[in-house]
Amino acid sequence: MPVERAATGDNLCRSWPAGIKLGLAVAVIVAAGLAPEELWPATASLGVFVVALHALAGTSPRLLLRRTLQFLPMVIAISFAAVISRPDADAALWSAALMLRCLVAFLAGLWLMQTLTAAEFLDVLSRWRVPAALTVILNFLLRYVALLWEEHERMLRAQRARAGGPSGRWDQWQAAGERLGLLLLRALDRAERVHRAMLARGWTGESRKPSP
Amino acid sequence: MSTAPALELRDLAFAYPGGRMVLSQISAVVPPQTRLAVIGPSGAGKSTLLMHLNGLLPQTPVADPRDCTVWIQGEPVVQSRLRTVRQTVGFVFQDPDDQLFAATVEEDIAFGPKQLGIPREETARRVTACLEAVGLPDARRMHPAQLSYGERKRICLAGVLACEPQILVLDEPSSNLDPRSRKQLAAILRGLTATLVIATHDLDLVLDLCDRVLLLDHGRIQADGDPERLLSDPLLMDRHGLEVPWRLRPR
Numbered sequence: 001m002p003v004e005r006a007a008t009g010d011n012l013c014r015s016w017p018a019g020i021k022l023g024l025a026v027a028v029i030v031a032a033g034l035a036p037e038e039l040w041p042a043t044a045s046l047g048v049f050v051v052a053l054h055a056l057a058g059t060s061p062r063l064l065l066r067r068t069l070q071f072l073p074m075v076i077a078i079s080f081a082a083v084i085s086r087p088d089a090d091a092a093l094w095s096a097a098l099m100l101r102c103l104v105a106f107l108a109g110l111w112l113m114q115t116l117t118a119a120e121f122l123d124v125l126s127r128w129r130v131p132a133a134l135t136v137i138l139n140f141l142l143r144y145v146a147l148l149w150e151e152h153e154r155m156l157r158a159q160r161a162r163a164g165g166p167s168g169r170w171d172q173w174q175a176a177g178e179r180l181g182l183l184l185l186r187a188l189d190r191a192e193r194v195h196r197a198m199l200a201r202g203w204t205g206e207s208r209k210p211s212p
Numbered sequence: 213m214s215t216a217p218a219l220e221l222r223d224l225a226f227a228y229p230g231g232r233m234v235l236s237q238i239s240a241v242v243p244p245q246t247r248l249a250v251i252g253p254s255g256a257g258k259s260t261l262l263m264h265l266n267g268l269l270p271q272t273p274v275a276d277p278r279d280c281t282v283w284i285q286g287e288p289v290v291q292s293r294l295r296t297v298r299q300t301v302g303f304v305f306q307d308p309d310d311q312l313f314a315a316t317v318e319e320d321i322a323f324g325p326k327q328l329g330i331p332r333e334e335t336a337r338r339v340t341a342c343l344e345a346v347g348l349p350d351a352r353r354m355h356p357a358q359l360s361y362g363e364r365k366r367i368c369l370a371g372v373l374a375c376e377p378q379i380l381v382l383d384e385p386s387s388n389l390d391p392r393s394r395k396q397l398a399a400i401l402r403g404l405t406a407t408l409v410i411a412t413h414d415l416d417l418v419l420d421l422c423d424r425v426l427l428l429d430h431g432r433i434q435a436d437g438d439p440e441r442l443l444s445d446p447l448l449m450d451r452h453g454l455e456v457p458w459r460l461r462p463r
Contacts, residue, residue, distance in 0.1 A: 118355060119315040143313050146357050193310040200266050200303035201375060202295065202327030 011058040018120040025112040032104040037097035043104060050107045057114045067110055075102045118142040148187055155179050216286025218244040218379050218407040219265060224281040226260060226269065234260045235431045242407065249418040249439065250411040252428035253453035258411035261428065262381050265409060266303045267294045299328055302377030306384040308364035312356040317367050320356065324375035342370035346400055362393030369400065379407040386414040415443055415457040427452060
């Protein structure tokens with residue numbers, strides 16, 4: 001899984017306690033979310049702080065730029081919607097501040113993904129007494145997102161292997177739709193098999209902790 | 213000590229909802245510590261049969277438990293006994309990604325003992341012992357995605373062994389394994405004292421490991437007996453879409 005590859009590499013932030021890293025990222029996200037729009041310079045400073053964290057973590061500038069560019073259209077769409085919904089004089093400032101907040105939160109999340117493994121993340125959540133149902137769901141998500149991604153890659157390769165894959169734009173969209181549909185079916189099938197494997201090892205529907 | 217057979221099937225029949233009969237008239241008695249291979253062409257009903265041994269598929273409800281069609285250690289496999297059944301019968305699935313769902317290998321192996329209410333220290337001891345038994349003592353903190361396919365298969369086995377089952381059911385344990393991983397797996401299985409039930413297409417593994425074979429085709433038992441005798445019968449093998457293993461062919 002790409003997230004795991006980044007998180008298990010060598011960098012300065014890797015050695016920091018997992019709880020500190022998660023706490024720091026959550027604090028940045030909450031602070032960015034709660035900062036009033038007039039305080040946008042403070043939010044921007046938070047952004048600079050997160051970029052500095054990325055530098056310490058050794059995130060490549062190229063990756064940072066690529067991920068930001070992938071995220072940007074969504075932020076712009078949200079900000080645009082905000083401008084339309086508030087036709088007053090402050091709408092532009094409000095929308096720009098919203099965009100800044102989203103970017104800072106996104107970068108903080110990305111930093112966490114670069115420095116924390118899935119196992120460490122779940123471990124911290126358990127220590128913070130996050131409800132077991134939530135950690136179990138997150139656990140499944142983290143485990144199987146990678147597997148579904150691999151499955152998608154295999155389907156994509158198989159499509160391309162047949163005469164170079166779909167040629168026209170419409171064909172490409174159609175093929176992508178077929179892949180997604182098939183992925184959903186395979187995910188459902190996989191879910192059933194995973195559930196069966198859990199039942200075989202005594203799962204009764206509730207998460208148990210070992211007795212002391 | 214109980215003299216009951218490890219497994220007993222009494223005229224087992226099964227059809228998936230809305231589907232054709234997958235199993236019919238399946239009867240067999242398997243004494244403890246037998247190493248039983250279930251062979252047959254694809255779609256013969258091998259995996260379905262195995263799932264019945266762990267109570268994973270619904271059986272036709274019976275008014276009297278004595279009419280039950282699957283028996284484990286002399287007790288019927290009924291809804292009220294599923295916990296005990298799953299403690300007694302360990303199931304290793306064909307695809308390791310179906311079985312490994314935890315964030316680390318250690319957590320995954322500990323899952324079964326946790327469900328059985330095993331104390332924390334004993335669970336930790338079992339995790340260490342099982343990782344050593346499958347030859348992967350250093351994989352403890354790894355994410356399943358970081359392991360090779362063969363290693364994941366061995367971790368699946370460790371996860372089931374941690375429940376200390378008396379009967380171990382394995383669905384295609386050697387499929388997609390390279391020769392080295394296959395050899396390692398066979399060595400681990402050979403060292404176990406549990407009753408083994410192995411569904412496989414790998415007839416060399418059957419010859420290496422098993423002392424009895426059930427040949428399944430069209431959902432029915434077509435032959436039951438000694439591996440060398442059955443697997444060296446070219447007519448029988450050909451009739452059921454199988455081939456005599458290379459080492460049993462006349463030179």
